[in-house]
Amino acid sequence: NAGVTQTPKFQVLKTGQSMTLQCAQDMNHEYMSWYRQDPGMGLRLIHYSVGAGITDQGEVPNGYNVSRSTTEDFPLRLLSAAPSQTSVYFCASSSRDRPGELFFGEGSRLTVL
Amino acid sequence: LAKTTQPISMDSYEGQEVNITCSHNNIATNDYITWYQQFPSQGPRFIIQGYKTKVTNEVASLFIPADRKSSTLSLPRVSLSDTAVYYCLVGDAPYNNNDMRFGAGTRLTVKP
Numbered sequence: 001n002a003g004v005t006q007t008p009k010f011q012v013l014k015t016g017q018s019m020t021l022q023c024a025q026d027m028n029h030e031y032m033s034w035y036r037q038d039p040g041m042g043l044r045l046i047h048y049s050v051g052a053g054i055t056d057q058g059e060v061p062n063g064y065n066v067s068r069s070t071t072e073d074f075p076l077r078l079l080s081a082a083p084s085q086t087s088v089y090f091c092a093s094s095s096r097d098r099p100g101e102l103f104f105g106e107g108s109r110l111t112v113l
Numbered sequence: 114l115a116k117t118t119q120p121i122s123m124d125s126y127e128g129q130e131v132n133i134t135c136s137h138n139n140i141a142t143n144d145y146i147t148w149y150q151q152f153p154s155q156g157p158r159f160i161i162q163g164y165k166t167k168v169t170n171e172v173a174s175l176f177i178p179a180d181r182k183s184s185t186l187s188l189p190r191v192s193l194s195d196t197a198v199y200y201c202l203v204g205d206a207p208y209n210n211n212d213m214r215f216g217a218g219t220r221l222t223v224k225p
Contacts (some may be wrong), residue, residue: 004156031207031208033207033208034120035215041217042200042214042215042216042217042218043157043215044214044215044220045208047205047216048207048208050208056208058208059214090156090157092156092207094207098162098206099157099160099205099206099207099208100145100147100202100204100205100206100213101147101162102157102159102207103159104155104156104157104158105156106156107154107155107156107157
């Protein structure tokens, strides 16, 4: 099993550009989420989804959009990138039966110039 | 919203047992205690989860006293590869009112 797959692993953007971070999981998990991690800090929840067609905001949602059209995929969109969005982004998934047991992807390092 | 307090850093030597304690004074009845491990440039990895008393798996043990206001992650006979950041989370699910937040974690350094 691939688990949780994130692409791209690295990306450099200019301020104002848009992009989408992709996340896919092959474990048939109901729950998926996006976190960002800044240097020396823990992870902060951006958006999450408890099932296809359902999304909600986390702790730091501003500047990000998400959608969940399938169980497998949960893309994160930056509509107009800002330097404050320079960070490492992690996608995670978990099952409804064990929601606290998160499976994380390897991360996507984003730099906004 | 349950909050956790854990040491910022700890040092140990290979072969020793390491105990990392997490305080969570306002833990709710439905909350579980979950620990994650994170290596540099990787996503966190689930280690163990418990509700009360003691839980043990092939990687670690989790000790939870009766009042559940704290918990201790025990790593037996650590090796250099156990150098990582360890996070203690409290909650019943990651997404209930943004529950189960990741704090700064405990940076464990294992020395030869």
